[in-house]
Amino acid sequence: MEEDADNRTRFSSLCYINDHVGFRGTIKSSPSDFVVIEINEKGQLVDKAIDEPLHQVNSILPKAQNIAKKPKLDLQSLSFEGGHKQALDTLTRCSESDQSLQHRLENEDTGHDRILKCEEEKSDVFNSLLDEKVNELLAQFACDIKEKLNSKTELTGPSPEFSLGKILDKSQRASLHSAIRQRYPYLITVGKNGEIVVKANLEYKELCHLVSEEEALGFFKYLDAKRENSKFTFKPDTNKDHRKAVHHFLNKKFGNLVETKSFSELNYNAADPSVVITVKFREKAHKHRKRPLLDCEERKALYTAFTLRKENLEMFEAVGCLALKLGVIPSDFSYAGLKDKKAITYQAMVVREVTPERLKNIEKEIEKKRMKVFNIRPVGDPLRLGQLKGNHFDIVIRNLSRQINDSAQLKERILEAIENVKSKGFVNYYGPQRFGKGRKVQTDQIGLALLKSEMVKAVKLFLTPEDSDDPVNRAKRYFLQTEDAKGTHSLMPEFRIRERAVLESLHRFGVTEEGCVQAWFSFPHSMRIFYVHAYSSKIWNEAVSYRLTTYGSRVVEGDLVCLDGDVDEEHFPSSRVHLVTEEEESANIYTINQVVLPVLGYNIQYPKNKVGQWYHEILSRDGLQSCKFRVPALKLNAPGCYRQILKYPHNLSSHLIDGSDANVQTEGSCISGATLSLLISFDLDSSCYATVCLREIMKHDV
Incomplete structure (x- = not known):
């Protein structure tokens, strides 16, 4: 197995739970020596399932244009009496500037059709929740604000506000918030103890300096509608610097919610290439909003x-x-x-x-x-991390030999080790692959920088080269010397997708704190949080080793135990975690198999013994004594969880192969009998590592 010296040093300091001698050997001599097959939630190996017949796509994805639309609201049909006629004129005049936008959106893709449909279905909210007088004043206020925003002069003094009064029903407030922002995208609404206050959307004015009023209106309607999988496209633009300014504004103001990409228009004139900027919501950025769309059916x-x-x-x-x-x-x-x-x-x-x-x-x-x-x-749905029962492993350990200064029979040592781990389990450490292969920088160091909101440092750690002189490390070395993101991007091999994505963002936004935040957003959420989890994993490994070294297999006062007898998953609520009392320690009520330790986060409790003190000392050492385990700039939240300190392999079987059993086949490989080899198969629960189980068996860092 290719393993760097730093990882070997890191893991060699961690203790074991079994006291057998173990043996030495080599794993991962080739990829075919290490076969991993996921076990799904039904307990099935994912490589054995039979292809299901393909269904018609239309059965799960109805075409939006086949859905009947409600008639548009006819502004002229609203009844106003006496002085209300002026409000009708005002409302109609303010709506006229939106007609060309509606015409363009009606002929755009289905995403915009859905936005309009949602807007139309909400259009009577004003009449049902606001009386005519308030409607009239709101229309006048909206028109006044729009005239000010469209004026050349800068707005001075406090922003004007208009109160709609208190609305006690939460769902009605949500509907009115959305309806106002859809009808008047140049306004924003805020809630104050049940009261809805309307004021100018100053970001609308900023965007109007960069794009047309029509595009600005369309963008803010799109932003408020929050239609999953929809896109908004600005008009074609041949000016690269101008496009860069639009990208910068959108990512600075709304980068946590949306992402932007530039695409060349099809069939453009080569002499005058036009490029469009397309906006789409970031995955999961709006799935858990507090105010769901109450009356618009999700596609x-x-x-x-x-x-x-x-x-x-x-x-x-x-x-x-x-x-x-x-x-x-x-x-x-x-x-x-x-x-x-x-x-x-x-x-x-x-x-x-x-x-x-x-x-x-x-x-x-x-x-x-x-x-x-x-x-x-x-x-019908995506997968989520942890949505599996575990993994099955078929592993070949080659070049078997005794530990140094061990004179016992090798076969006896191997049998003893396997039986011990079968019956007593192994320490449930996070494996070396959790921390990457880097000798100079590992993933937990990047995670620590992110938790401290040191965005530039985190990016530079990510782009730190190793000592080798291959194209990837040459490109990284050039970046650290020059901070020339564009030049580094041209040097970085195409297969390094992550590095190229980061460099592209750094070229667009600069090597600043803000630019590095945008660079991290070029990664999906699961990859960003992975680095934070790597740091938590490293601390957990050290904590469990300290716990076993300090207290051994005894369950002591202040330990945390899981109240359920067997825990198959890593994430379970604090209600299932119990703090061991002095009386329970004396009565030996709990076993070491029930002991858990917290994986760092904002929603955990620590042991109330020396292990808890150790956690706090480590956090203080790393500058995280006041850390909330949230990184708002990157939309990262780490609630934490609890992890059992011991685990067991299931369905473990093994077979020794010596020189007389040549040519035994595993997947894609042939074992020749030059030396003794071991074929070993077992299942592990999710979040357990085969390399860690093998380490406990062999008493040797693999």
Whole structure:
């Protein structure tokens, strides 16, 4: 196994739970020596499932244009009496400037159709929730604000406000908030103890300095509608500097909610190329909003599930390659867990907005990248991390030998070790792959920088080169010397998807705190939070080693235990965690199998003994004594969880092969009998690491 010296040093300092002697050997001599097959939530190996018949895409993705629309609200039909006629004129005059926008959006893609449909269905909210007098005053206020925003002069003094009064019903307030912002995109609404206050949207005025009024109105309508999977496209633009300014404004003001991309228009004149800026919501950025869309039916997204087989390929590299071939972005893929690089791995994946037929069309192309996709079928939802029962492992350990200064029979040592771990388990450390292969920088160091909101430092750590002189490290070295993101991007090999995405953002926004925040947003949420989790994982490893060294297998006062006898998942609520009392320690009520330790986060409790003190000392050492485990700038929240300190392999079987058993086949390999080898198979629960289990068996850092 290729393992760097720093990782070996880090893991060699961690203690064991078993006292057998162990043995030495080599794993991952080739990818075929380490086969990982995901076990889904039904307990099935994902490589064994049979392809399901492909369903018609239209059965899960109805065409928006076939959905009947409600008639548009006829402004002239609103009844006003006496002085109310002036308000009608005002409201009609303010609406006229939106007519060309409506005409353009009605002929745009279905995403804009849905926005208009939602707007039309809300148009009577004003009449049902506001009386005529308030409607009249709101229309007048809106027109006055729009005239001020469209004027050349800067707004001075406090921003004018207009109160709609108190509305006690929460759902009615939500409907009115949205209806106002849809009708008047140049206004914003705020809530104050049930009261709705309307004022000028100053960001609208800023955007109008960069794009037309029509585009600004359309963008803010799009932004408020929050239609999942929809897009908004600005008009074609031939000026690169101007496009860069628009990108910068949108990402600075709304980068946490949306992402922007530039695309060349089809059939453009080569002498005068036009490029359009397209805006789409970031994945999950608006799924958990407090004010759901109450009266607009959500369009069902298209998801295609498949099993991915990859060989000797990093997980994120595989996803980047698939995204490139399918014309989507890496965040459109979801998966239940990360898999090893130097291995043959099988795992379930789901991709958004790609049909099963389209995925089948790239099968031959990706074979060259040592990937295969099968079990392709439409599904209704994406996967989430942890949505699996565990993993099955088929592993070959080669070059077996005794530990140094051990004179016992090797076969006896191997049998003893396997039986010990079967019956007593192994320490449930996070494995080396959790922290990357880097000798100089590992993922937990990047996570620590993110938790301290040191964005520039985190990016530079990510782009820190190793000592080797390959193209990737030469490019990284050039960046640290020059901070020339554009030049580094041209040097960075195309297969390094993540590095190129970061460099592209740094070129657009600069190597500043703000620019580095945008660079991190070029990663999907699951990848950003991965670095934070890496830091928490490192601390957990050290904590459990300290706990076992300090107290051994005794359950002592102040320990945390899980009240359920067996815990199959990593994430479970604090209500299932109990603090051991002095009386319970004396009565030996709990066993070491029930002891858990917290994985760092904002919603955990610490042990009330020396281990708890150790946690606080470590956080103080790393400058996190007041850390809330939230990174607002990157939309990262780490609530924390609890993890059992011991785990057990399931269905463990083994077979020794010596020189007389030559040519025994495993997947893609042939074992010759030059030395003694061990074939070992077992299942592990999700979030457990085979390398950690093998380390406990062999008493040797693998």
